[in-house]
Amino acid sequence: MTDVNNTQTVSQFPCDNCLRSGRCLGSVVVKAGADHQRASEVTVVQLQRGQPLFRTGDAANAVYVVQSGALKARRTSYEGDEEILAFRLPGDAIGLDALGQRMQNTEAVALCSTRVCRVPLEALHRELRSSPEVSEMLFDDVGREFERLHEHLQTERRPAQARIAAFLLAQLKRRQRLFGAQIDRFTLPMTRVDLGRYLALATETVSRMFTRLQQDGVISCDGNAVQVLKATALEAMAGAGAEERAPALAKAA
Amino acid sequence: MTDVNNTQTVSQFPCDNCLRSGRCLGSVVVKAGADHQRASEVTVVQLQRGQPLFRTGDAANAVYVVQSGALKARRTSYEGDEEILAFRLPGDAIGLDALGQRMQNTEAVALCSTRVCRVPLEALHRELRSSPEVSEMLFDDVGREFERLHEHLQTERRPAQARIAAFLLAQLKRRQRLFGAQIDRFTLPMTRVDLGRYLALATETVSRMFTRLQQDGVISCDGNAVQVLKATALEAMAGAGAEERAPALAKAA
DNA sequence: CGGGTTCTTGAAGTGGATCAAAATCAGTGG
């Protein structure tokens, strides 16, 4: 099956190959439907790097949950260039911001090969009335997204170094939650440019901050592969901003 | 009736004295309840200037709708000072961001004498299942709030002048929608300090921008009473930022 | 191996923060 956008609809059993099976909005809707002997209209969409899940202005007739891969939620600024509002990782809901809207006013683009679960609004509305689990899960996701936006707003008001530190920490914790392990290395799915557009920093500044974090021995990284060496130092920077930098700065002559 | 916080619960018929009667989340919940012969648990709360509707950490067991007056939604930044996430005017919902949460992670404080409609989450959940109007209205409010946050995020990435212009325009349009008339003057319920904390600008910068807007003849204002003289100029500034300022700048020697 | 992105590094310019201080305003009580 292929839809207008050349996106692939993969399976009729959306949760079959999903890491988060049973713990996402999609799955509770599927389950609620099944309880009433309804065929699920929830489908899986496969995207390639750079491919949009939807564009600004598209009819907002579904919400989505990321199964694997990563996407960015973007907008176009007044000056005409890209602004990134969020990165979406497995388990994240997409499109909640269009709940009351007719149209999408953001654009969701895959950062790499990505699999997404599509939940039609119609099904969501219907199961919302039949199952308290659905409304609970929806409220959870909505609340989490508000919380993330509030945090992000706060982050953007802090100095560059703190923004990067906060971002890396968030990524780290996100992966740890996702894999349930104490990992310390991961690969960022987004470019420095994307990161700048998410954190409201010039690309050059992002780059400089990465360099600095490496010099200070807080992280080590090769391209987008990052290893966090001193999580506590990151936390300190994310919290405390630029008041005081790490002690390791006696090196220039 | 008086509750723990010294807030006054005023009436058993919450919509009686409300300008927005019938066009808000509270009223559809009341209506849905009434349809099932249920006594409404929706109540009205009266607040004085400076009085909190709820504090960070309070149990999140209700959402609210402003009937009259104004509030600010605040948080404490890492540095310990106030950050303002939103101003709430009549018709606005408060507390949607805590939908999936147990606790409030913001604080809502009245900016002046204010009347708020309290909708217990329990009632909301219940009527959500009985009435599609409720879920529709809720989704509307949630979507609008996401949209506002996205806009705000974009606004904060723009130069100071554009932020102030965008803010004033938003206020103007808000009042026009509220009163259904083409008004051009209104009184801001918040101080310059509050405004700075909302727009992520130093108070001094806010003040300077107001001065400049007056010098350029775009607005005229006496304290918090603002009159918009050239709405189109405001729009241009909100859109175009500081690339080019109004022509009237040949005055310094 | 060429040609495009993406990333890094350096030097210079600037918007807004910060510091400092005066001016205005809002109560409050004599």
Added chain:
DNA sequence: CCACTGATTTTGATCCACTTCAAGAACCCG
């Protein structure tokens, strides 16, 4: 009605974090 106190606002001068501009360097892919 006015003097007094504290909060809010305004204005000026200085400073700095980040942007912008400019150029390499590294990477990636056909």
